Amino acid sequence: MNRPLTGLRGGALSAGEAVRTGMAPPARLAALAHRVALTSGWRRLALAWLAGAAGALAMPPFGLLPALVPALVAAVWLLDGAASGTGRWRRHLATAWTAGAIGWAWGFGYGVAGLWWLGAAFLVEADRFAVLMPFGVLGLPAVLGLFFGLGFALARLLWSPGWGRIFALAAGLAVSEWLRGHLFTGFPWNTLGMALGQQLWLMQGAAWLGLYGLTLAAVLMAAAPATLATGRSPGERRWPALLALAGLALLAGLGAWRIPAGPMPEVAGVRLRLVQPAVPQDARFNPRNRDGILQHYLGLSDSATSPQSNGLVDVTHLIWPESAFPFLIQRDPKALAQIAAALGPGRYLITGAARADEPLPGERLRFYNSVMVIGADGTVGAPYDKRHLVPFGEYLPAPVDRILRTLGLSQFVAVPGGFTAGEEGRRRLAVPGLPPVAPSICYEVIFPDEVVGEGERPGLILNLTNDGWFGNTPGPRQHFAQARLRAVEEGLPLVRSANTGISAVVDPYGRVTGSLPVGAEGVLDRRLPRSLGEATVYARFGDLFFVSLTLGSILLAMWAPGGRRRRRASGAEVEEGTGSD
Structure with a gap:
């Protein structure tokens, strides 16, 4: 039996009854x-x-x-x-x-x-x-x-x-x-x-x-x-x-x-430079491009953005995006020396990079998608290793790994055996001159309950990513919107460097203080907004x-x-x- 009107509190009325009673x-x-x-x-x-x-x-x-x-x-x-x-x-x-x-x-x-x-x-x-x-x-x-x-x-x-x-x-x-x-x-x-x-x-x-x-x-x-x-x-x-x-x-x-009506106060003495290199995705992971890519990064990093700009001289912290190099930077003394020479005294580079650890006897080399801090002396600080890897992008889930490899298929990022997830727990990234940093790599930032985690409250959220896989589509814009919401949830500023955009600095209320659009090549110089004095309810x-x-x-x-x-x-x-x- 079909009922003419739906959702009626006391059961169905016929259309005629509803009209006669004025309740239709x-x-x-x-x-x-x-x-x-x-x-x-x-x-x-x-x-x-x-x-x-x-x-x-x-x-x-x-x-x-x-x-x-x-x-x-x-x-x-x-x-x-x-x-x-x-x-x-x-x-x-x-x-x-x-x-x-x-x-x-x-x-x-x-x-x-x-x-x-x-x-x-x-x-x-x-x-x-x-x-x-x-x-x-x-x-x-x-x-x-x-x-x-x-x-x-x-x-x-x-x-x-x-x-x-x-x-x-x-x-x-x-x-x-x-x-x-x-x-x-x-x-x-x-x-x-x-x-x-x-x-x-x-x-x-x-x-x-x-x-x-x-x-x-x-x-x-x-x-x-x-x-x-x-x-x-x-x-x-x-x-x-x-x-x-x-x-x-x-x-x-x-x-x-x-x-608030005005802008957030800034962290004293911190001057950020975010680099958006816009390296084509099909060239980004080719080892033959290693020297050209590194020089491209260094050239952009020291570029003058205005007649009053002195390039890296005006910067305290330089930030490069996820997986910046088509080689293992921590195993390349020559590249580290070039970076150190460009940085000069008192400056630090925060960069995404693949790294490998020394395997135990009988084990294969394990690779990690990491955030590294490189000082002016060329030393590399303790890295943060990405925990939440992308299935089929950075590794193949165990049940289908053997099947796909039999068919000659692998994950998108061609790393032997895929990336290894970092250790359990979210720890802070220690960067001289910055408050404690909550790092996230790529889509880790879309998980609300994982961005900050346990322990000391950080002073900022750092998100390094490479959205160049998706071109000039809604994908990079959706990713940025979700990262921006994390700043509001946590009451923390967001600093985000992306290979092809959107790179940006966002204050704890979600206000974008500066950004580079999708597809653009360039640098963004900004001060670091302070975090909220108290943690949000969330x-x-x-x-x-x-x-x-x-x-x-x-x-x-x-x-x-x-x-x-x-x-x-x-x-x-x-x-x-x-x-x-």
Whole structure:
């Protein structure tokens, strides 16, 4: 039996009864919701795919926050129509399975539209990797779609008519997005909370809630207008959307209040120079280019940026990006001597570089993706070794390693045996003249709970990366946006050097004090902003508030009016307000 109106608190009314009582939602909107809820088969999955793809427009570099509204409103209406099966438990399982399929299609569309640029990496060495491009462009989004499928299924198990289902969807997606960021090494790229993590006022919420708390808030706000097409009274239809607007205004208002009027004070005596060399990716790892690449770095580093500039004489700390050299710098005394001569007294180079350790008897040489500090005397300080390696980029996961090598395939970065992860735990990088440094290499910076870690509070976040694999696409811009949000979460300045951009200095409120665009070659001279005097709420308590809000959303979904009646029902399962049964 098809029900003409969905999500009604007291069960379904016929269209005629609703019109006679003056309680009908806008006719066209109600008809649209009803039609979406009643889709089935491939049309349902296609609609979910398109809705998810539209939601990706809320991510960088577009940042169209309103795009998330139709994407999640459509998700609510599609889930309204997910009921199927007969019998109490069979109906539960069948409904959750249907909801999971809708969520997978939604997440697949979201992933393809938001991550298509990954295909550029397969074309850098097209003769080796172009054949695998479909697996990256479609395979990864298909796998990530499983997390969205789980979130939709969890939401449908909490489903009830009316406003309760908005909290059900928010809780389900909040849980699944957290799992996406942690399971199987994690991949919290384009987490839904980034829709609120780009505009300066709105991103301040991360200082309290973190990325996953912003995710819960973003889903609640964007999905709330779904009730405009349903509900037994005008109040039930309008209040969720009005409260969502009020919540958005409150978040923006608190953010505006939090940001000081003037610039942050600077760390005395620190003058940074960030180098963005824009070395072509296909030449970057070729050992034959070693001398040319090193001279290119040294020439840029000592360049005068204005008539008043004296090059490196005006700099205390020089910063080069990830994997700057196509050779092992710590084993090349000649190159170290050249760098030392260029630095001169009292200056330090912080650079990304591959390094190798001395193996034990019978072991192979182990390689690390590292951050090194080189002094004016050519000595290399204790390095930081990257812990969170990129699967298939820097190493091959053990279960597929042998299979792929049998086929003649390897990870993107051609290091014998792949990189080795650094030791457990996050330790600070000691750099003379700087406060304690929390280093991160490449995509390590997208993991909110790993950037700072345990121990002494640092004075800055350092991110060295090479986004040249992805060219002039949304990828480098998405990466920078996520790194920028870490500064707000932790209340720390961000210093970021990237081979092809975006290199930047960001203060603890997420304000960019200077940057170099994608594809540009050059240097950026900036002072180092101070960190906040006290750690942010998120820095002190982590995801505690996110967990509390998620549990609160689950309780609200369970105890919403329609949900209480359904749980009191005995015998056959009662599904009120679904699109079909």
